[in-house]
Amino acid sequence: MRSIVWPLLALLVILHHDFWFWNDPTLVAGWFPIGLMYHVGLSIVAAAFWLFAVKCAWPTELVDEQPSPVNAGDSAEAPQA
Amino acid sequence: MTSLTIIGIYLVILLLLGVSSNRLFRGTSLDYMLASHSIGPFLLLMSLFGTTMTSFSLVGSTGKSYAVGIGVYGLMASSSALLHPLCFFMIGLKVWRLGKTHGYSTQIEYFKDRLDSQRIGWVLFPVVVGFVIPYVLIGILGAGGTINAVTQGVFPEAFASSGGGIPAWLGSLVICGVVLTYVFFGGMRGTAWANAFQTTVFMALGVITFFVLVKGVGGKEGFLESMQAASSAVAPGKLSREAMPHRIYFAFLLVPFSIGMFPHIFQHWLTARDANAFKLPIVVHPLFVMIVWAPCVLIGTWASAASVGIPDTLPSAAILGFLVNKHSGEVLSGLLTAGILAAIMSSLDSQFLCLGTMFTRDILGRRGGDEKKSIFYARLFVVAIVAVCYGLALLASTAKNVSIFNLGIWCFSAFSALFPVIVAALYWRGLTKAGTYASIITTAAVWIALLRDADWGNNTHYSFLGQHQIVTLVAASTIALIGVSLMTKRPSESTLAKFFPDHHRD
Numbered sequence: 291m292r293s294i295v296w297p298l299l300a301l302l303v304i305l306h307h308d309f310w311f312w313n314d315p316t317l318v319a320g321w322f323p324i325g326l327m328y329h330v331g332l333s334i335v336a337a338a339f340w341l342f343a344v345k346c347a348w349p350t351e352l353v354d355e356q357p358s359p360v361n362a363g364d365s366a367e368a369p370q371a
Numbered sequence: 372m373t374s375l376t377i378i379g380i381y382l383v384i385l386l387l388l389g390v391s392s393n394r395l396f397r398g399t400s401l402d403y404m405l406a407s408h409s410i411g412p413f414l415l416l417m418s419l420f421g422t423t424m425t426s427f428s429l430v431g432s433t434g435k436s437y438a439v440g441i442g443v444y445g446l447m448a449s450s451s452a453l454l455h456p457l458c459f460f461m462i463g464l465k466v467w468r469l470g471k472t473h474g475y476s477t478q479i480e481y482f483k484d485r486l487d488s489q490r491i492g493w494v495l496f497p498v499v500v501g502f503v504i505p506y507v508l509i510g511i512l513g514a515g516g517t518i519n520a521v522t523q524g525v526f527p528e529a530f531a532s533s534g535g536g537i538p539a540w541l542g543s544l545v546i547c548g549v550v551l552t553y554v555f556f557g558g559m560r561g562t563a564w565a566n567a568f569q570t571t572v573f574m575a576l577g578v579i580t581f582f583v584l585v586k587g588v589g590g591k592e593g594f595l596e597s598m599q600a601a602s603s604a605v606a607p608g609k610l611s612r613e614a615m616p617h618r619i620y621f622a623f624l625l626v627p628f629s630i631g632m633f634p635h636i637f638q639h640w641l642t643a644r645d646a647n648a649f650k651l652p653i654v655v656h657p658l659f660v661m662i663v664w665a666p667c668v669l670i671g672t673w674a675s676a677a678s679v680g681i682p683d684t685l686p687s688a689a690i691l692g693f694l695v696n697k698h699s700g701e702v703l704s705g706l707l708t709a710g711i712l713a714a715i716m717s718s719l720d721s722q723f724l725c726l727g728t729m730f731t732r733d734i735l736g737r738r739g740g741d742e743k744k745s746i747f748y749a750r751l752f753v754v755a756i757v758a759v760c761y762g763l764a765l766l767a768s769t770a771k772n773v774s775i776f777n778l779g780i781w782c783f784s785a786f787s788a789l790f791p792v793i794v795a796a797l798y799w800r801g802l803t804k805a806g807t808y809a810s811i812i813t814t815a816a817v818w819i820a821l822l823r824d825a826d827w828g829n830n831t832h833y834s835f836l837g838q839h840q841i842v843t844l845v846a847a848s849t850i851a852l853i854g855v856s857l858m859t860k861r862p863s864e865s866t867l868a869k870f871f872p873d874h875h876r877d
Contacts, residue, residue, distance in 0.1 A: 302453055306445065307621065315610035321598035323610040323672070326441040330665050333452040336657040340456045344650045349464065 291346040302339060306332060374521050375537075377705030378712065381572070382549050385565055385716070389553020392561035400745035403558035404476050404728045410563055410642040412651035417567035418639050419652050420659050421717030423455060423630055424570075426513045428663050429577055429711055434687030436671025440609030443671070446623050448664035452657035454627035459653050462631050463640040465797050467649070469870070470641040477725075478637045478793075479733045485796050485870055486804040487862045492733050494808055498815050499634050500729065502785045503722060504760065509779045510719045511543045511764040514712055518542030520692055521708045543764055546712065550720050551757045554727075555750055559642055562720045569713035574663055576710030580695060580703065581666035587698025588673045604676035622839035629786035631793050635718075635725035670694065723760075727753035777828035781818070781840065788814040788844035791852050799856075800867050806856025813851035817844055 308328055316324040401407055410418065425431075436443045466481070475481045478499065479492040515538075522536035530538055553561045582594075589597025608614055630636050643649060674681050674690055685693055695704050730752040731745065792810050795802040821840050825833035835843045861867070 299453075299457065303624070306449060306453060306624070307617075308445070309617070311611070312617075313611050313613045315607035317599075317602050317610065319595075319599075321595070321602040323441045323602065325611055326444055326665070326668065326672075329445045329449040330661055332449045333657045333661040333665075336449070336452045336456070337654055340460070340657065341654045343460065344653055348650075349646075 295343050295347040298339060298342075302332070302336065372525055373701040374705030374708055375525060377702065378518065378521070378709055381709040381712070382545070385549055385568070386552055388564055388568055389557040389561040392553070392557035392564050395560060396556075396558065398746070399742050400731075400749060401476075402560070403746050403749055404724070404732075405470075405638070406559040406563060406642045408471055408642060409560075409644050410639075410648065411644050412648045414563045414567055415639070415643055415648045416652040416655055416659075417570045418563045418642075418721070419459070419636065420656060421566035421570035421573075421714075422633075422635060422639060422721045423451070423718075424573070424660075424663060424714055425510065425718050426517070426711050426715045429573060429667055429714055430513075430517075430688050430691050432664055432667040433671035433674070433691040434689075436668045437674045437681070437690045438687055439614060440605075440611070440675065441668055441672050442612035442615040442620070444664055444668045445612070446615070446620055447626070448660050448668070450624050451627045452660040454624070455630060455660075456653040456656050458628065458631045458636075459640075459649055459656070462793055462797060463636075464646060464649050466637060466640045466793075467643050467646065476638070476641065477729050477732050478632075478634050479729065482796065482807070485862070485866070486802075486807055487866050488804045488807075491804065491807065494811050496729065496733055498789075498811055499632075500726065501815075502782045503634060503726065504763065505778045505782050507719065507722050507726075507760045508764045508767050510715045510722075511547060511760060512539070512768055514546040514715045514719075515539030515541075515543030515764075515768075516688075517708060517711050517715075518545070520689065521704060539768065540765060543761065546716060546719075547757050547761045550716050550723060551754065554720050554724050554753055558749075559638075559724060562724050563639075563642065565720055566717045569717040570659075573710040573713040573717070574659065576706050576713075577663050577666055580691075580699075580707050580710075581670060583699050583703055584670055584694055588670070588679055588694065590678075601673040601676070604678050605672055606675065609672050609675050618837070619839055622842045625787045625841045625845055626783055628790040629783045632786045632789040634729060635721040638725045638728060639721060667691070723753055723756055726756045730756070777831060778822075781822055781825075781828055784841040784844050785814060785818050787841055788818070788848040791845070791849045795852055795856070800871055801856055801861060802852070803856045803859040803861055805859035806852050806854075809855035810848045810852035814844060814848045817847045 306329075308325070311325040311328050314324055318324055318327050396402060397407060399407070432443060432447070469475065469481060473481075473484060475484075479495055482491045482495060483489055519533055519536045519539045519542055524535040526537070527535040530536060533539070553565050557564065585594060585601070586597045589599070589601040591597040591600050602610070612620070671690060673679065674694060679694075680697075681690060681693060691707070692704075695707050727749050731749040735748055735752075789811065792807055796807070821833075821835055821843060822828060824835070825840070833840060
């Protein structure tokens with residue numbers, strides 16, 4: 291699975307240059323320009339792709355690393371109410 | 372006056388948030404500059420997103436779409452959605468690990484070690500700071516201008532010379548003061564909290580503004596009918612990219628790589644609690660980009676229809692404000708202004724803190740030693756940086772021949788040109804000290820030469836050999852980096868073994 295991550299990214303970069311919708315002013319559902327809809331869709335696909343990359347190509351040497359004891363349990367996640 | 376009250380309340384909340392974060396301050400310079408590497412996934416996501424998105428994401432995207440149509444989204448948003456996470460994944464993670472292992476707080480500390488060169492900072496520091504400062508000025512000037520625009524006529528006697536609105540210099544001063552206060556007291560933790568709050572604000576207000584404006588622009592009873600009416604009134608050319616040259620669109624793919632060398636993004640990466648904290652930003656960043664940009668691009672495109680009634684003389688940066696004023700009340704106008712200021716300040720705070728950290732660590736050379744003194748110097752430098760940037764912003768606002776906003780785009784191009792340096796440092800053992808010097812100096816020299824050729828940024832259609840300047844800059848920097856590195860001596864074996872753990876096995 292790891293080996294297909296980078297070819298997939300290259301494919302997405304190629305798909306970003308969508309010359310096939312370049313001059314197409316079609317409105318999907320009467321309001322959504324098809325060129326914009328395509329790129330909004332590409333953003334969602336990008337999120338899905340990066341989820342796949344995180345699951346399948348995460349660097350194992352970093353996954354194994356634990357939080358340092360000095361910081362454990364003391365997250366700066368959110369201010370106290 | 373309602374708008375001003377809302378902005379005032381917003382700024383007070385920010386101040387309280389920044390000052391209250393000081394309660395968790397551990398009294399060390401590591402805590403002040405890097406929040407003791409304690410930032411978890413949510414705060415890292417919000418900090419990185421808030422820092423990379425500026426007022427251009429709300430106001431600029433609407434104005435640019437008004438001018439050129441829906442192509443702006445592909446040009447700047449979907450490319451960032453795809454490539455920003457790549458930078459987090461391939462560079463941010465590695466930088467975080469090296470920073471935590473070797474105790475780096477700035478880019479220059481890393482490069483000094485990686486290249487066996489104590490003097491690399493002499494070249495890298497002025498170049499990086501020189502490219503960041505115009506970016507800071509854009510924020511300061513934008514904040515002052517926004518406050519002036521929204522308060523026009525509120526103080527007809529006190530501020531008669533600035534249209535009865537709060538003068539831009541005063542608005543900029545207030546924003547600098549607020550950001551300075553929470554950065555001064557809260558350091559990186561305060562900055563991260565403020566960024567999370569501000570990112571939430573500008574995202575939420577962007578979406579709310581969209582829903583309110585749809586009916587106003589479309590003019591129909593139902594939501595869907597209004598969107599259909601708004602879209603069908605737009606000229607077909609704005610609903611496609613027929614006016615957008617392919618080469619420009621392709622060149623803009625290089626812009627998102629600029630974040631790989633932004634020193635303030637570098638510093639945010641170092642704050643992560645662990646490697647897993649990067650997962651959320653990597654996955655969610657593209658969705659956040661979409662949530663902010665898609666509504667703004669649609670509104671801007673719809674505004675280009677003649678029926679919407681945008682005056683021809685209206686500057687593109689004022690399109691969103693004009694629509695809000697026309698189709699909603701003062702409350703939304705005030706909220707939207709708070710959202711725009713949030714987008715500006717969520718970048719400014721990181722830049723101020725980063726510059727203060729760089730002066731403390733890279734110029735003063737304070738690593739270890741008396742912690743109280745280090746924090747004192749870091750805060751002193753943050754105050755000095757804010758004061759200097761504010762002074763420069765005042766000067767820039769009076770300059771007639773230089774467009775600071777166009778200069779900002781040039782700065783992004785420069786950081787993209789420096790991107791090969793960080794990639795090579797992390798992944799290429801063949802990178803040499805001389806190759807890095809050559810790449811940085813080439814970037815600076817070519818940047819100045821092209822900028823001069825482009826009438827100091829005023830020629831917005833400038834190209835060199837038919838290419839956008841970013842292509843020329845990246846090509847020149849990469850050729851210098853690889854060419855000189857291949858001809859010069861690599862760092863010592865011990866250095867390579869330190870940064871490439873599998874080096875001895877080769």
